Amino acid sequence: xxxxxxxxALVALPAIVGAILIxxxxxxxxxxxxVAGGFVVAAVAILTALAFSNTGDVFFGLPDGIxxxxxxxxxxxxxxxxxxxxxxxxxxxxxxxxxxxQLSISVWLELAGRLPExxxxxxxxxxxxxxxMVLIIxxxxxxxCINAIGYMRAYHRAxxxxxxxxxxxxxxxxxxxxxxxxxVVSNYLPLMLVFWEIxxxxxxLLIGYAxxxxxxxxxxxALNMNLLGGLGFGLAIVLLSGQTDGxxxxxxxxxxxxxxxxxxxALLAFAGITKxxxxxxxxxxxxxxxxxxxxxxxxxxxTMVKAGVxxxxxxxxxxxxxxxxxxxxxxxxxxxxxxxxxxxxEQNTKKVLAYSTIGSLGLIVGCAGIGTPELAWVGVMIIIxxxxxxxLLFLVMxxxxxxxxxxxxxxxxxxxxxxxxxxxxFMIGIAGMFIAPFGMVVAKWTAIRAFLAVPGAAGAAMLLxxxxxxxxxxxxxxxxxxxxxxxxRQTDYERSIEKxxxxxxxxxxxxxxxxxxxxxxxxxxxxxxxxxxxxxxAFSAAPRVFLAIDPATLxxxxxxxxLLPVIAVLSWLSPNYDHADFYASGRSANVGHVMxxxxxxxxxxxxxxxxxxxVIDGGLTFRAGSVACGAVLVAMVTAGAVIR
Amino acid sequence: xxxxLYGVLFVVFAPVFGGILAGLDRILSARMQGRVGxxxxxxxxxxxxxxxxxxxxxxxxxxxxxxAHAGYMAACGALLLSGTDLIFTAFVFALAALLLVLAAxxxxxxxxxxGAERELxxxxxxxxxxxxxxxxICKVTGASTFGxxxxxxxxxxxxxxxxxxxxxxxxxIKLRKSPFDISISHHPHQELVSGxxxxxxxxxxxxxxxxxxxxxxxxxxxxVLLFNWSVPLGLAVFAVxxxxxxxxxxxxxxxxxxxxxxxxxAATLLFCGGNIxxxxxxxx
Numbered sequence: 017x018x019x020x021x022x023x024x025a026l027v028a029l030p031a032i033v034g035a036i037l038i039x040x041x042x043x044x045x046x047x048x049x050x051v052a053g054g055f056v057v058a059a060v061a062i063l064t065a066l067a068f069s070n071t072g073d074v075f076f077g078l079p080d081g082i083x084x085x086x087x088x089x090x091x092x093x094x095x096x097x098x099x100x101x102x103x104x105x106x107x108x109x110x111x112x113x114x115x116x117x118q119l120s121i122s123v124w125l126e127l128a129g130r131l132p133e134x135x136x137x138x139x140x141x142x143x144x145x146x147x148x149m150v151l152i153i154x155x156x157x158x159x160x161c162i163n164a165i166g167y168m169r170a171y172h173r174a175x176x177x178x179x180x181x182x183x184x185x186x187x188x189x190x191x192x193x194x195x196x197x198x199x200v201v202s203n204y205l206p207l208m209l210v211f212w213e214i215x216x217x218x219x220x221l222l223i224g225y226a227x228x229x230x231x232x233x234x235x236x237x238a239l240n241m242n243l244l245g246g247l248g249f250g251l252a253i254v255l256l257s258g259q260t261d262g263x264x265x266x267x268x269x270x271x272x273x274x275x276x277x278x279x280x281x282a283l284l285a286f287a288g289i290t291k292x293x294x295x296x297x298x299x300x301x302x303x304x305x306x307x308x309x310x311x312x313x314x315x316x317x318x319t320m321v322k323a324g325v326x327x328x329x330x331x332x333x334x335x336x337x338x339x340x341x342x343x344x345x346x347x348x349x350x351x352x353x354x355x356x357x358x359x360x361x362e363q364n365t366k367k368v369l370a371y372s373t374i375g376s377l378g379l380i381v382g383c384a385g386i387g388t389p390e391l392a393w394v395g396v397m398i399i400i401x402x403x404x405x406x407x408l409l410f411l412v413m414x415x416x417x418x419x420x421x422x423x424x425x426x427x428x429x430x431x432x433x434x435x436x437x438x439x440x441x442f443m444i445g446i447a448g449m450f451i452a453p454f455g456m457v458v459a460k461w462t463a464i465r466a467f468l469a470v471p472g473a474a475g476a477a478m479l480l481x482x483x484x485x486x487x488x489x490x491x492x493x494x495x496x497x498x499x500x501x502x503x504x505r506q507t508d509y510e511r512s513i514e515k516x517x518x519x520x521x522x523x524x525x526x527x528x529x530x531x532x533x534x535x536x537x538x539x540x541x542x543x544x545x546x547x548x549x550x551x552x553x554a555f556s557a558a559p560r561v562f563l564a565i566d567p568a569t570l571x572x573x574x575x576x577x578x579l580l581p582v583i584a585v586l587s588w589l590s591p592n593y594d595h596a597d598f599y600a601s602g603r604s605a606n607v608g609h610v611m612x613x614x615x616x617x618x619x620x621x622x623x624x625x626x627x628x629x630x631v632i633d634g635g636l637t638f639r640a641g642s643v644a645c646g647a648v649l650v651a652m653v654t655a656g657a658v659i660r
Numbered sequence: 661x662x663x664x665l666y667g668v669l670f671v672v673f674a675p676v677f678g679g680i681l682a683g684l685d686r687i688l689s690a691r692m693q694g695r696v697g698x699x700x701x702x703x704x705x706x707x708x709x710x711x712x713x714x715x716x717x718x719x720x721x722x723x724x725x726x727x728a729h730a731g732y733m734a735a736c737g738a739l740l741l742s743g744t745d746l747i748f749t750a751f752v753f754a755l756a757a758l759l760l761v762l763a764a765x766x767x768x769x770x771x772x773x774x775g776a777e778r779e780l781x782x783x784x785x786x787x788x789x790x791x792x793x794x795x796x797i798c799k800v801t802g803a804s805t806f807g808x809x810x811x812x813x814x815x816x817x818x819x820x821x822x823x824x825x826x827x828x829x830x831x832x833i834k835l836r837k838s839p840f841d842i843s844i845s846h847h848p849h850q851e852l853v854s855g856x857x858x859x860x861x862x863x864x865x866x867x868x869x870x871x872x873x874x875x876x877x878x879x880x881x882x883x884v885l886l887f888n889w890s891v892p893l894g895l896a897v898f899a900v901x902x903x904x905x906x907x908x909x910x911x912x913x914x915x916x917x918x919x920x921x922x923x924x925x926a927a928t929l930l931f932c933g934g935n936i937x938x939x940x941x942x943x944x
Contacts, residue, residue: 457751476940480933487787494780498765503719569744587721598718598769599858623773
C-alpha cells in the first residue's frame, strides 16, 4: 500500500473504532474490540513506518473535490458549539469566550477570503520526525488502551462512588489517537490547528471523567489553558495567511525565519509551550493527575504534551539564532529547574512523575529553542525514551495504586517484597527515565556540551540551570528508589496482592518494558537511521556523527540501565532469604518491623523520606517559577513582534 | 602509552593510593590528637579482616548494590583517565554515589535510612558543582578529555580560582570530613551511630571502603585537572589540601544537613557560578 493511503488509514481507523465503541455497552464485546482495534492500529502504524522509504520527505494531498477550508470551518463550528454547550452546563465563562474568539478568527479568514486553498500536493508532510511520532502514538497508544481495560475494572471496584462511563472513556482514547496521527502528519497549518483542538477537547473530557467537582475544575483548567494556546495558534495563522507559503509548515520552517515571519513563529511557539505544559501553564498537567492513570499515561507519553514539543521541534530551524528562540529555550530550561525543585518536595508519586514529565519536556523545549542539529537530535531522542519510560511508569503506578490503594511515595515501602514482578517493571521504567542514555546521561551531557558554545551570560545561565536541575532529578528518583528497594517480611495477604493484577496490565506493561530495553539496546540504530538523518534534513546541515560514544562508555551506560532491573529480578528469585534484624542500638525486634522504645514497650518503625522542608517551599517555588517563566514568555512574544 | 592503559592502571592502583591515603590520614589525625596512631597499612589490614568475617545481610540486594557502587567508582576513574568526555564522568560519579545510598536505604532500618537520606542530600549539594567544574574546565581548555586538558596550554586553576575554592569545600564533603560528615562517620557513639553503614558488616563494609579509596583517587584526579600544568603539582596541591581537610576534620563539629545544603549551593552559585559567568561574559 502507498504511504498516503496508509496515513489516511491511520487517521480514519482509530476514529472509526472510537465511533463504534461509543455504541457498545456490553463489556466483553468492548474489551474484544479495544484489543483488536489496538492491534490493528499498531499494525497500520508499523506498516506506515515500513512504507516510508527513508530517502526523503514525502508530501501529499487530499483526493480532488474536497473543499478543505470549508470542511475545517464546519468542524471548528461543531467543536466550538460543543465547548459552549458544556461550559453553559457547568457555568464556566472563560472557555466559551476563548473558543468563540478562535471561531470568529476562522470565520473572518474565510469570509474575507484571506485563506487560499492549500497547494493540493502539500497538505500532508511525512518525514522522519512524523515517523517517530507515528510509531510512538501507534504502538504506545494502543498498549495504554489495552491496559485501561484492566485498570478501569479495578478503578471502579476501588471507587464505587464514581459513575462508570467506560463507553465514552474508551471511545475517547481512540479518537485521541486519531487526532494525534492527523496532527503529526499535517503540513497545512489550519488543518493542524483543527487536530490540535480535537486533542484539547479529548484531554478535557478524559480529565473530567470522574465528574466530581475536583475533576471538573481540573478539566476546565486544562481546557482554558489549551484553548488559550489554540488562540495563539489561530492568531499565527492570521499573520501567516498574508504571506506566500506562510501556511505551509515545511516551507515556513525551512531555515531561520525572516523578520516578517517571526511574530507568527513566536505565537506558534506560545501554543506549543501551553500544550507541553511549560510554566506558567504547568498546573493543567498536574491537575490532570486526578484522572484515571491510563489517561495520565496517554497524556504524558504518546499524546497531548508530545504534540506541543513536536510543534516546537518543527519550528526549531525557524527559531534558530533568533531572540525568540533563545527566550523559548529559557522558558523550557527555567521550567526544568523549577519543577525539579518542586518535585523534591512532593509526596504523591503520580505528581512526582508529572513534574518529571514537565522537566523532561522543558529540556526538549530548551533544545528546540536554540535550533541546532545536535540539540534537535537530543530533543527527539528524549521524546522517544520519555514516551516509552513514562508511559510504562504511569501504567505501573496505576496497577500499584489500585492494589495498594495509595499514591503516596511513603506508602510504597518495601514494594519489592510486596509486588516483586511489578517492582521489576517499575525499575525498568525508572532506569529508562532516569539512568538510561536519554534520561540522565547522554541527553544532559550533549545539551551541556551544546550550551557551552552559547556565548555570553545566556550560556552561563543555561549551564547553571542544567547543573542544578540534573542534581535535583537524582534526589527525587533516589528517594523513590529507596522506598521501593527496601525490604520487610510480608504477610500472607500481602503475598497474594500481585496475583490480582489483570492479564491486560501484564501484557501492556511487559511489552512497554521490553520496548524500553530494546530502545536502549538499539540506540545506535535509532540515531543513525532515523533521528540523525532527521536532524540533518531539518537543518539542511552537513553530515556529522551525533552519537560519538566509544564502546567502553556504551558498556557502562547499558550496564547501568540493566543494573536495577537485574537486582530486582535477583531479589524475587530468592524470596526465602532469611532477613537479619537491623541494628537499633540493641533494641531491635524485627518481626513486624518494630523496635524497643525509650521508656519501654515497643514502637513500630516508620521511616519518612526527606522533602527538604524548611529549605524549599514547594508551593512558593511553583508560583515563583510560573511568574519567572510567564515574564520570559511575554518577552518572547513581544520580541517576536518587535525585534527584526 | 595508550589512554586505555591508564584506565586499567587506575583500576589496579587507585585502591593502593586510596588505602595509603587513608593510613596517612589516620596517622596525621592521631598526631593532631596527641596519639601515635596505627601503622600506615592499617586500612589494608582492616579490609582484609572484614573480608574474612561473616556477613549479615538485612536485605539481599545490598551486596549487588555495593559491588556495583565500587564497580562504578572504579569505572568512573577508568573512563576519566582513558579519555572519556569529562562531563560524562561527572554523571557516572553521581550514579556510583547513588548506589551506596540505595544500598543503605534498602536496609529499611532507622540509622541506615537516616544515613541514606542525608547522603542523598550530600549528593544533591555536591553534584551541581561537579557538573559545573567539568563544564568550566572544558570551556577554558577547549578540550573534553583528561589527556586533552593536561596537554592544553591554558592554566585551568588561574582562570578558575572560584572553582578551585568551591572544590576545597566540596572535597571536604565528599571525603566525609567534619563538619560535613552528616551521613557517615568513623567516630562511634553519636546520634547516627555510623549512619550509612550501620547495617553493613563483613565483606559489605569492605566494598564500601574499597569504593571510598577509588573515590579519594578520583578526587585527586580532579585536582590534577584543575592544576593541569603538571601532574606532580596537582598531586602536591591535593596533598596540602588533604592535610587541611584533616585539620578541619579535627577542629570542627558536625553541622545540620540544612546548613550543609544551603552553604554548598551558595558556594557553588557564588564562586563557581560567578567564575563561569565571568568566563562567558569575557567571551572565552
